[in-house]
Amino acid sequence: MREVVRPSGLTQHLEALQAAADANGGNRADATGGYEESAAYVEAQLRAAGYEPRRQEFSYGRRNPVDAFNILAETGSGSGSVLLLGAHLDSVEEGPGLNDNGSGVAAVLEVALRLAEEGAVPRERIRFAFWGGEEDGMHGSEHYVEELSRQEAAAHVAYLNVDVVGSPNAVAFVYDGDGSDSEEAGPEGSGTIEQVLRDILRTEGVEALPFGFIEDSDYDAFVKGGIPAGGLFTGDGGTKSEAEARTFGGQAGLQYDECYHRACDTIGNVDMAVLEQMTETLMSATVSLGGIEGGLAGRAATEGAG
Numbered sequence: 001m002r003e004v005v006r007p008s009g010l011t012q013h014l015e016a017l018q019a020a021a022d023a024n025g026g027n028r029a030d031a032t033g034g035y036e037e038s039a040a041y042v043e044a045q046l047r048a049a050g051y052e053p054r055r056q057e058f059s060y061g062r063r064n065p066v067d068a069f070n071i072l073a074e075t076g077s078g079s080g081s082v083l084l085l086g087a088h089l090d091s092v093e094e095g096p097g098l099n100d101n102g103s104g105v106a107a108v109l110e111v112a113l114r115l116a117e118e119g120a121v122p123r124e125r126i127r128f129a130f131w132g133g134e135e136d137g138m139h140g141s142e143h144y145v146e147e148l149s150r151q152e153a154a155a156h157v158a159y160l161n162v163d164v165v166g167s168p169n170a171v172a173f174v175y176d177g178d179g180s181d182s183e184e185a186g187p188e189g190s191g192t193i194e195q196v197l198r199d200i201l202r203t204e205g206v207e208a209l210p211f212g213f214i215e216d217s218d219y220d221a222f223v224k225g226g227i228p229a230g231g232l233f234t235g236d237g238g239t240k241s242e243a244e245a246r247t248f249g250g251q252a253g254l255q256y257d258e259c260y261h262r263a264c265d266t267i268g269n270v271d272m273a274v275l276e277q278m279t280e281t282l283m284s285a286t287v288s289l290g291g292i293e294g295g296l297a298g299r300a301a302t303e304g305a306g
């Protein structure tokens with residue numbers, strides 16, 4: 001597949017998120033100026049590409065409720081079925097959160113922008129979610145799933161979670177949809193998502209490792225809601241093993257991201273080559289699972305001929 005992701009686009013998104021943190025006390029946590037500025041950037045980018053983003057508001061916490069919101073946008077065409085891509089937009093209060101999860105935001109946003117630019121017409125409606133409330137307990141994605149009727153939930157062909165995809169000491173993890181390496185598999189259909197992602201990475205010479213659904217990111221509400229789920233992850237607070245270092249390079253005995261949830265999770269903490277590869281993988285998976293006929297390159301050729 002030809003390369004469709006623009007590294008300069010990814011850099012631009014990360015720079016905007018870093019600036020949002022810098023101008024607002026060094027973080028982009030829920031209900032702060034840093035979150036609002038991050039949201040405004042994502043919305044402006046989506047609008048410029050022809051999307052109509054909307055805010056889905058919710059609040060959480062009983063004693064001191066936090067008012068938060070998700071951003072949702074989608075392709076206008078497609079059937080009643082939905083392919084959903086999601087990344088949490090909030091950071092922890094301790095730092096700017098550029099790998100966690102500016103990297104995932106940049107990846108999902110870039111896929112949205114490139115699909116619009118290529119004029120791709122998918123079989124499925126493709127929806128993009130930028131979640132609030134993740135760092136305090138995945139409240140945004142939980143709210144989204146709670147709001148779905150049974151029929152709407154059943155229309156979701158897949159949820160692809162993108163949380164931490166530019167780790168400086170990375171391993172390529174794919175969520176373990178078929179449960180081959182975990183206590184439990186994801187909902188039916190999750191094994192297919194895992195296979196699609198693994199196959200894409202394999203064509204790039206990367207043998208991804210399975211990572212279990214351990215209730216620590218926005219896939220959780222989907223898994224519990226019976227919606228097929230999967231996604232990409234390059235490691236955060238865990239420690240790289242000797243075997244992983246042999247396969248993926250980097251340093252055994254160190255965390256995948258030594259700046260995980262710390263003030264040093266700045267733009268300089270993101271490995272751009274890793275982020276680019278994960279974004280390409282997400283793009284290919286979106287083309288495949290979203291039913292974009294002939295892929296993006298095929299469409300461009302058809303348009304040229306017509």
Ligand SMILES: [Zn+2]
Binds near residue numbers: 100101134163164
């Ligand atoms: Zn995260």
